[in-house]
Amino acid sequence: MKLAAHITFFHSPERLPYLLKVIEELLKIDENIDIYIYTNKRFTISSKENMHYKIFNYRKFKFARFLKNSLVDKLGIKWLVHPFYLAWENRRFIEELVDEYDVQLYLEDDIEFKKENFDYWLKYKELALKNDFNLGFLRIEKDKNNRSLLTDVNWPLKDLIELEEQKFLINDLNPYCGFWIYDRKELKDFTKSPEWQFNFTGYGVRAKAAVGWHGVNMNRYKSTIIPLVQSNGTLSTHPGSSVHHLPNNYIGKGRYCTLEFPLKLPAV
Structure with a gap:
């Protein structure tokens, strides 16, 4: 079974321990899991921070640029985009990867999924x-x-x-729980839905990314x-x-x- 996890991490030294704990538990599920981190600031997770993490295969960690859409990127006005929209970055990557994995999950950076x-x-x-x-x-x-x-x-x-x-x-x-998890078939159907494009109400920007396809209404x-x-x-x-x-x-x-x-x- 091939697994992928997607995590939004708006860079903050105070929150880094949560991210490391989340990753630690994901690796216990499958040491070969592909983990994608979406961040506003490129950083390195090194064994110097915690010797336990020397087992990381750094090639598994891929960082996306912080942009809401291509126009914002081309105009160089990313500072106008509210930082909460970082939580939306993963979807264009997940859609491209939908056939590569049996299971994919999206997590906020402080949700311990064991x-x-x-x-x-x-x-x-x-x-x-x-x-x-x-x-x-x-x-x-x-x-x-x-x-x-x-x-x-x-x-x-x-x-x-x-x-x-x-x-x-x-x-x-x-039913909100700060993450979602779907198999390939369910995820492919999800990517074709209006909800995948955030066409629903009742949730804030970050919660819209994490509620998945099972939100209220x-x-x-x-x-x-x-x-x-x-x-x-x-x-x-x-x-x-x-x-x-x-x-x-x-x-x-x-x-x-x-x-x-x-x-x-x-x-x-």
């Missing part, structure tokens, strides 16, 4: 897709007591669906669903469905991070 997340996706994605559902993930943050708290879902999810004797929890509240999927596992008379969201938002910076801010992961329901 091997257990990939294994979870492989296990359930076909069942979800053939029934026109999106297999969901839940972004979490860790508090000072190491509790896992939901970043984006701030109201209990209760609606269930069963597919081939597997129970799923429906997330129509907020999009029509590709019936719903976003998360498999449930049963233990001791309780149904819980699958552990592989959680991805860590590394900065933990939503904790204590308004409605965010009020529910614990995993979400639990009485077994039925």
Whole structure:
């Protein structure tokens, strides 16, 4: 299986540790994964920063120029483009590469996508897709007591669906999770959709890049669903469905991070 990951990184020394952690976990999925970094400032990830990273094959890292469109580039007025549009740069490259990989994913630079997340996706994605559902993930943050708290879902999810004797929890509240992952067929269809060209509303510039094809009010999927596992008379969201938002910076801010992961329901 040939994999590619695309990461937007607006250069900041303070955020570099998050990027390195994201890359570290991707390499655990497959040491041959191709990683494309889209940045506003060319930089080098060297073994001097962290000896663990001497395993990197630097030829795998490719840097795109920061431009919103060719006119802006030709006129030399890139400074007029809001930096958030850097998150849109990857799509012209992904479209060119769509036939070269079995699986591609796009991540914000602080979303920790681990091997257990990939294994979870492989296990359930076909069942979800053939029934026109999106297999969901839940972004979490860790508090000072190491509790896992939901970043984006701030109201209990209760609606269930069963597919081939597997129970799923429906997330129509907020399916955003800071990244997306699709196999070749699904991605090819995505690139032909209006949403690929960002023709949808309800999200900011950066979130538009990361929401993928499963945002609220999009029509590709019936719903976003998360498999449930049963233990001791309780149904819980699958552990592989959680991805860590590394900065933990939503904790204590308004409605965010009020529910614990995993979400639990009485077994039925």
